[in-house]
Every structure is written in structure tokens, then in C-alpha cells.
Amino acid sequence: MxxxxxxxxxxxxxxxxxxxxxxxxxxxxxxxxxxxxxxxxxxxxxxxxxxxxxxxxxxxxxxxxxxxxxxxxxxxxxxxxxxxxxxxxxxxxxxxxxxxxxxxxxxxxxxxRLPAIPGLQERWGKSVFHCPYCHGYELDQGRIGVIASSELSMHHALMLPDWGTTTLFTNGAFVPDADQSSQLRARGVTVETVPVREIRGECADVVLDDGRVIAMDGLFTLTxxxxxxxxxxxxxxxxxxxxxxxxxxxxxxxxxxxxxxxxxxxxxxxxxxxxxxxxxxxxxxxxxxxxxxxxxx
Known part of the structure; x- marks a missing residue:
């Protein structure tokens, strides 16, 4: 036909x-x-x-x-x-x-293609997202993490304080320079430089290489x-x-x-x-x- x-x-x-x-x-x-x-x-x-x-x-x-x-x-x-x-x-x-x-x-x-972190893929679309406009509101001003995949993740980190308390996990993807660090502080973003070992828990708890577990209500990352x-x-x-x-x-x-x-x-x-x-x-x-x-x- x-x-x-x-x-x-x-x-x-x-x-x-x-x-x-x-x-x-x-x-x-x-x-x-x-x-x-x-x-x-x-x-x-x-x-x-x-x-x-x-x-x-x-x-x-x-x-x-x-x-x-x-x-x-x-x-x-x-x-x-x-x-x-x-x-x-x-x-x-x-x-x-x-x-x-x-x-x-x-x-x-x-x-x-997501960052290669154990536990991230399984939570994609559930507690791990890419678009704040699509999923940020439902986190109800809670604890939001940004898993950096490149320097472009700065954009995510600077946006997301409008939706909740934001932590940027640089995860070795980049190191914020002095100007970027100043912008992050101005937006109230906490920066964690210790690499991420895995994501676990019912929502999106971030396990760092030093053994600390930082509980999050949702995560955002750029694919x-x-x-x-x-x-x-x-x-x-x-x-x-x-x-x-x-x-x-x-x-x-x-x-x-x-x-x-x-x-x-x-x-x-x-x-x-x-x-x-x-x-x-x-x-x-x-x-x-x-x-x-x-x-x-």
C-alpha cells in the first residue's frame, strides 16, 4: 500500500x-x-x-x-x-x-543515557528527573539533589532552589570556579564534592564515597x-x-x-x-x- x-x-x-x-x-x-x-x-x-x-x-x-x-x-x-x-x-x-x-x-x-551511578536508572522518572517544570512542584519545597553530569549541571543547580532546598553533587563532573561558586551561594545551593557511590532508599538517598548518606526527596540530572x-x-x-x-x-x-x-x-x-x-x-x-x-x- x-x-x-x-x-x-x-x-x-x-x-x-x-x-x-x-x-x-x-x-x-x-x-x-x-x-x-x-x-x-x-x-x-x-x-x-x-x-x-x-x-x-x-x-x-x-x-x-x-x-x-x-x-x-x-x-x-x-x-x-x-x-x-x-x-x-x-x-x-x-x-x-x-x-x-x-x-x-x-x-x-x-x-x-544517564550517569553511570548504581540505583539511578531504576529511579528514572520516579524520583530521578530531568525537567524541574515537569516534576519540581510535586517535591513540595523538599530536599532536592542535582547529580552533575557536566558543567551544564550548573543551570539545573541554579534553577532548582525555586522548587526546594538544593544540593549540587559535583561527582567529579566539574569543579565550580570562583564565579560559579559565588552564584551557587547566592542561590543558597549546598555543594558536595565527594563522589557519589550509589542511590538507594525509597526515594533517592545519595550514598557518598566517604560513607555519608544524604536523604533527598528527589534528584535531577542531565542525560x-x-x-x-x-x-x-x-x-x-x-x-x-x-x-x-x-x-x-x-x-x-x-x-x-x-x-x-x-x-x-x-x-x-x-x-x-x-x-x-x-x-x-x-x-x-x-x-x-x-x-x-x-x-x-
């Missing part, structure tokens, strides 16, 4: 893009591997009208609404490759089945991210270097450097947010539709 648009990634950005195209009565396919980035979190915040809801329920309801449109097709599978062919694109899934489309939207999100699709570059997409990793470069309406290929969501911006991903997807979907209408080459 030849589709107008294949969307790779069926999370918030991909479904938002699909909704615009479905309402334009275009024949679309969403290929989704089921690896929603916020699958570890019990609640989603900062998305107007959905604040505090289970992100899985938001996604499930969104899919149900999308699939009511008769031109929407859904495939639970991982896209193996995507290539340009005459008249459009081919996407290989599963054991090599080829699907074809006139346009392509990349909404496959990113992979997070390194990567786009899980080497073929995005092969399609002709270019990348930008963000503070936490590479992401696909797009113009204001989410068109990539590869003609006919659009990108949206976390794979195409330096900041992760459900609300921003939904907006990104709407832009990509409408831009892909305009491309189908007016761009014939």
Missing part, C-alpha cells in the same frame, strides 16, 4: 502530526516501536488540560481518537531503515517488509541524548549539536534539510516536553500536508 505520509514514531509528536493529516483526509501510517520516552513516569505535568495525568493514559486516549479517522493506519513495529526512492520514500519494518509513502515524518524521539535512527542522516537530514546531544535540524515548520522529510518532537529539538512535542507535531503535520498539495517535484 502506498501512503501519503509515513510517520515514524507514535508518541505525542507523531500522533499530533497524524491528527492534522487525518483531518485533511490523507492516507497515513504510523509506525511505532512502543518506546515512549516518558514511559517510566507515573504522571505528566505542564501540558494544559492534562496536568497530573498518567502519560500512558494520555497516549492511549490520543491513539484511540486518532484511529477513529478512516484514513489512519497503525503498525506496532520498529522501523529498520528509511530510504528515498523514486516518487517518495520506502520504510523497512520487521523482517524487511517495505512500506512506501510520498512524504516522511520522523518523530522517533531520543534515547537517554546525554541520541536519535535512535542512523538512517536519518542517510536520508540527507542535518543535525545540530545541542547542550545534551545531537538533534535533527529543521526550519520553522519542521522541514528537514532532506526534501519531503519532516521531523518533530524530542528528535528535532533540544528540549523535551509533552506540550512542546504536541505543538511540534501539529507544525510537522500541517507542513507535510501543504507539501503534498503544492510541491509536485
Amino acid at each position: 502506498y501512503f501519503d505520509v509515513i510517520i515514524i514514531g507514535g508518541s505525542y509528536a507523531g500522533m499530533s502530526a497524524g491528527l492534522q493529516l487525518a483531518r485533511a483526509r490523507r492516507n497515513i501510517l504510523l509506525v511505532d516501536a512502543g518506546q515512549r520516552r516518558n514511559r517510566f513516569a507515573a504522571s505528566s505535568h505542564g501540558f494544559l488540560g492534562q496536568d497530573g495525568r498518567d502519560p500512558g493514559l494520555i497516549a492511549t486516549e490520543a491513539r484511540a481518537q486518532l484511529e477513529r479517522y478512516p484514513t489512519v493506519h497503525w503498525l506496532n513495529a520498529k522501523a529498520q531503515t528509511a530510504k528515498r526512492i523514486e516518487g517518495g520514500f520506502s520504510v523497512a519494518v520487521g523482517a524487511g517488509e517495505l512500506l512506501k509513502s510520498k512524504r516522511l515524518i520522523l518523530a522517533m524521539g531520543v534515547i537517554d 546525554q541524548t541520541s536519535v535512535p535512527a542512523p538512517w536519518a542522516e542517510q536520508l540527507g537530514c542535518t543535525f545540530e549539536e545541542g547542550p545534551l546531544g545531537r538533534f535533527i535540524s529543521t526550519d520553522a515548520v519542521k522541514q528537514t534539510a532532506a526534501k519531503g522529510v519532516f521531523a518533530c518532537g524530542d528528535a528535532a529539538r533540544a528540549v523535551g516536553s509533552v506540550a512542546l512535542s504536541v505543538g511540534d507535531g501539529a507544525l510537522a503535520g500541517t507542513a507535510a500536508h501543504r507539501s503534498l498539495m503544492f510541491d509536485n517535484d
Whole structure:
């Protein structure tokens, strides 16, 4: 079957893009591997009208609404490759089945790589977070730790006193200079330079190499991210270097450097947010539709 648009990634950005195209009565396919980035979190915040809801329920309801449109097709599978062919694109899934489309939207999100500290990964999305706006309020002005992964963690440490009493664990990632130390003191941030041995306990107790245990109500850390699709570059997409990793470069309406290929969501911006991903997807979907209408080459 030849589709107008294949969307790779069926999370918030991909479904938002699909909704615009479905309402334009275009024949679309969403290929989704089921690896929603916020699958570890019990609640989603900062998305107007959905604040505090289970992100899985938001996604499930969104899919149900999308699939009511008769031109929407859904495939639970991982896209193996995507290539340009005459008249459009081919996407290989599963054991090599080829699907074809006139346009392509990349909404496959990113992979997070956390600092290699025992106990950190298991608490990711539960008591270890990356976004203060998404999870800071629920810590109720409690004890907040920042596990440094690079000098960029200064930004986290300077922000988080608005959400609670903040301790920066430098963990050998960097040493604050005199100016940085002055900024941290001005914000009331405590600095711990002893390396972190592990994270344990019901919430996020930080065990240091000297044996001390510092109880925390929540931790924040910056991950390194990567786009899980080497073929995005092969399609002709270019990348930008963000503070936490590479992401696909797009113009204001989410068109990539590869003609006919659009990108949206976390794979195409330096900041992760459900609300921003939904907006990104709407832009990509409408831009892909305009491309189908007016761009014939």
C-alpha cells in the first residue's frame, strides 16, 4: 500500500502530526516501536488540560481518537531503515517488509543515557528527573539533589532552589570556579564534592564515597541524548549539536534539510516536553500536508 505520509514514531509528536493529516483526509501510517520516552513516569505535568495525568493514559486516549479517522493506519513495529526512492520514500519494518509513502515524518524521539551511578536508572522518572517544570512542584519545597553530569549541571543547580532546598553533587563532573561558586551561594545551593557511590532508599538517598548518606526527596540530572535512527542522516537530514546531544535540524515548520522529510518532537529539538512535542507535531503535520498539495517535484 502506498501512503501519503509515513510517520515514524507514535508518541505525542507523531500522533499530533497524524491528527492534522487525518483531518485533511490523507492516507497515513504510523509506525511505532512502543518506546515512549516518558514511559517510566507515573504522571505528566505542564501540558494544559492534562496536568497530573498518567502519560500512558494520555497516549492511549490520543491513539484511540486518532484511529477513529478512516484514513489512519497503525503498525506496532520498529522501523529498520528509511530510504528515498523514486516518487517518495520506502520504510523497512520487521523482517524487511517495505512500506512506501510520498512524504516522511520522523518523530522517533531520543534515547537517554544517564550517569553511570548504581540505583539511578531504576529511579528514572520516579524520583530521578530531568525537567524541574515537569516534576519540581510535586517535591513540595523538599530536599532536592542535582547529580552533575557536566558543567551544564550548573543551570539545573541554579534553577532548582525555586522548587526546594538544593544540593549540587559535583561527582567529579566539574569543579565550580570562583564565579560559579559565588552564584551557587547566592542561590543558597549546598555543594558536595565527594563522589557519589550509589542511590538507594525509597526515594533517592545519595550514598557518598566517604560513607555519608544524604536523604533527598528527589534528584535531577542531565542525560546525554541520541536519535535512535542512523538512517536519518542517510536520508540527507542535518543535525545540530545541542547542550545534551545531537538533534535533527529543521526550519520553522519542521522541514528537514532532506526534501519531503519532516521531523518533530524530542528528535528535532533540544528540549523535551509533552506540550512542546504536541505543538511540534501539529507544525510537522500541517507542513507535510501543504507539501503534498503544492510541491509536485
